[in-house]
Amino acid sequence: MVQKEAEKPEAKRRGRPRAYDPQVALARAAEVFWKAGYAGTSLDDLAAATGMNRPSLYAAFGDKRDLYLRTLDYYREESRALARHALADNPTLRVFLKRFYDKALALYLTDGPRGCYSIGTAATVAAVDDRVRAFLADSMRTTDSFLTHQIEKAKKRGELSPDAEPAALGYLATATLHTLAIRSRAGLPRKELNALVEAAINVICGAPR
Amino acid sequence: MVQKEAEKPEAKRRGRPRAYDPQVALARAAEVFWKAGYAGTSLDDLAAATGMNRPSLYAAFGDKRDLYLRTLDYYREESRALARHALADNPTLRVFLKRFYDKALALYLTDGPRGCYSIGTAATVAAVDDRVRAFLADSMRTTDSFLTHQIEKAKKRGELSPDAEPAALGYLATATLHTLAIRSRAGLPRKELNALVEAAINVICGAPR
DNA sequence: TGACTTTTGTACTGTTTCGCACGAAATAAG
DNA sequence: CTTATTTCGTGCGAAACAGTACAAAAGTCA
Numbered sequence: 001m002v003q004k005e006a007e008k009p010e011a012k013r014r015g016r017p018r019a020y021d022p023q024v025a026l027a028r029a030a031e032v033f034w035k036a037g038y039a040g041t042s043l044d045d046l047a048a049a050t051g052m053n054r055p056s057l058y059a060a061f062g063d064k065r066d067l068y069l070r071t072l073d074y075y076r077e078e079s080r081a082l083a084r085h086a087l088a089d090n091p092t093l094r095v096f097l098k099r100f101y102d103k104a105l106a107l108y109l110t111d112g113p114r115g116c117y118s119i120g121t122a123a124t125v126a127a128v129d130d131r132v133r134a135f136l137a138d139s140m141r142t143t144d145s146f147l148t149h150q151i152e153k154a155k156k157r158g159e160l161s162p163d164a165e166p167a168a169l170g171y172l173a174t175a176t177l178h179t180l181a182i183r184s185r186a187g188l189p190r191k192e193l194n195a196l197v198e199a200a201i202n203v204i205c206g207a208p209r
Numbered sequence: 210m211v212q213k214e215a216e217k218p219e220a221k222r223r224g225r226p227r228a229y230d231p232q233v234a235l236a237r238a239a240e241v242f243w244k245a246g247y248a249g250t251s252l253d254d255l256a257a258a259t260g261m262n263r264p265s266l267y268a269a270f271g272d273k274r275d276l277y278l279r280t281l282d283y284y285r286e287e288s289r290a291l292a293r294h295a296l297a298d299n300p301t302l303r304v305f306l307k308r309f310y311d312k313a314l315a316l317y318l319t320d321g322p323r324g325c326y327s328i329g330t331a332a333t334v335a336a337v338d339d340r341v342r343a344f345l346a347d348s349m350r351t352t353d354s355f356l357t358h359q360i361e362k363a364k365k366r367g368e369l370s371p372d373a374e375p376a377a378l379g380y381l382a383t384a385t386l387h388t389l390a391i392r393s394r395a396g397l398p399r400k401e402l403n404a405l406v407e408a409a410i411n412v413i414c415g416a417p418r
Numbered sequence: 419t420g421a422c423t424t425t426t427g428t429a430c431t432g433t434t435t436c437g438c439a440c441g442a443a444a445t446a447a448g
Numbered sequence: 449c450t451t452a453t454t455t456c457g458t459g460c461g462a463a464a465c466a467g468t469a470c471a472a473a474a475g476t477c478a
Contacts, residue, residue, distance in 0.1 A: 014423045014425090014475080016476095017424085017474070018424090018425065018426095019425075025250050030468085036337055037246065037336075038248075038249075039247075040337070042464075043467085044465075053425075053427055054467075054468095058426085058427065104329070108464060113336065115337055120336065124329060125246070126395055127245070127322065127323055127329065128244065128245055133322070133395055133396045134396075136391075136394075137396055140286070140397070141397075145218075163416070165373070165408070168411060171388070172385075174388060175381070175384040175387065178391050179384035179388065182328055182345075182349070182387050183346075184334055185335050186342055186349060187342045188231040199374070199377030199380045203378070203381055222453090222454075224444075224447055224452080225444040225453080225456070227454090228456070251434075251435060262457055263436080267437075267438080267453075268454095273436090273437090323465095338433070
């Protein structure tokens with residue numbers, strides 16, 4: 001609806017070639033939203049950041065809201081790829097969680113204390129935009145079930161106490177991610193965040209041996 | 210700097226009387242920010258909500274940022290009063306936490322899914338405003354130590370396992386509050402949030418007897 | 419080369435927003 | 449009743465903003 005659906009990346013297009021790469025533009029736009037929030041970002045800001053001018057922005061992505069929704073999807077895909085990658089060598093739950101939170105923190109602390117993209121920006125918009133709210137809800141449910149699933153696997157492998165409840169611990173694992181998202185945006189020092197990660201992992205996996 | 214410091218509430222003031230109550234105006238302003246976020250709220254919105262006109266707003270609270278910072282303080286005071294009240298009859302940790310989260314949820318779900326005021330609005334602003342960022346950091350540290358203190362007390366009273374670590378559990382208790390703040394703003398149903406509260410309390414206090 | 423297609427960039431319109439100036443209104447003090 | 453003081457409320461000017469029209473630019477295709 002916003003753009004030509006079937007994009008052939010390599011096919012020679014007919015008219016004047018684009019001066020921008022849509023994926024790069026999307027990433028640049030996300031950076032601006034990330035910093036200033038949705039409402040705090042103007043189309044001029046976006047144009048400046050992407051190097052495009054406003055008419056091109058409209059043609060490529062629709063209006064500001066459309067563009068924002070695109071960046072949310074973009075961010076979610078990137079995040080999921082990171083999470084999947086942390087599972088590549090089938091680590092223990094303890095090792096996986098450490099990696100998972102460390103990767104999250106690395107993302108949250110790039111270019112100053114910016115926190116999580118969707119929590120830092122979409123949470124505010126969610127109260128007035130149904131689609132953003134639905135996106136947020138869906139993202140969090142997905143994180144819940146992903147983490148719960150990892151915990152279930154670990155329990156089956158005998159890494160956890162037999163009376164550990166994966167669903168409850170999954171909630172807490174997601175809650176840990178959320179609190180890191182907010183705390184990092186609040187500028188808390190890395191050291192403090194590391195201590196929190198340590199504490200959460202010990203509670204979820206049981207005291208370290 | 211923004212307003213006369215020593216406000217004698219009952220002293221007969223000299224000129225034309227105010228047509229508004231500053232405390233009420235502050236609460237109304239907070240409601241608007243709560244819904245639309247800081248950047249998403251214009252002075253006209255605030256004027257409409259408070260029944261004041263813009264020049265009066267400036268005279269009373271300074272500019273938009275000053276007013277917003279005031280509402281943050283206001284909200285924090287209200288929240289602390291609620292928390293203190295939940296401790297009035299010296300309840301067990303389990304009972305206290307249940308009350309604490311229930312009160313938070315009641316606040317977060319008033320007038321639709323609006324979540325926590327400071328997390329829902331200040332988190333976004335924090336990335337571009339030092340004072341807001343400092344406010345957020347300070348608030349969260351206060352919550353951490355408050356909850357940790359309650360957990361320590363419970364441990365001394367023998368309510369918790371001897372090897373429970375209050376500092377670690379305190380982080381998780383705050384994390385639970387944070388995740389509730391975000392999830393409620395994302396519109397997750399009350400039932401799901403209740404289940405999360407239940408799970409978190411069981412992890413913090415130990416399985417129910 | 420010339421017709422066609424798509425993107426670019428400038429410029430324009432109307433709206434929103436901010437911040438303040440200024441006179442009217444309301445009250446206390448003398 | 450007059451003066452001093454404080455607030456109210458209209459309204460103005462400047463800036464920011466969203467969205468679009470239009471012509472120039474930069475390609476493809478025949």
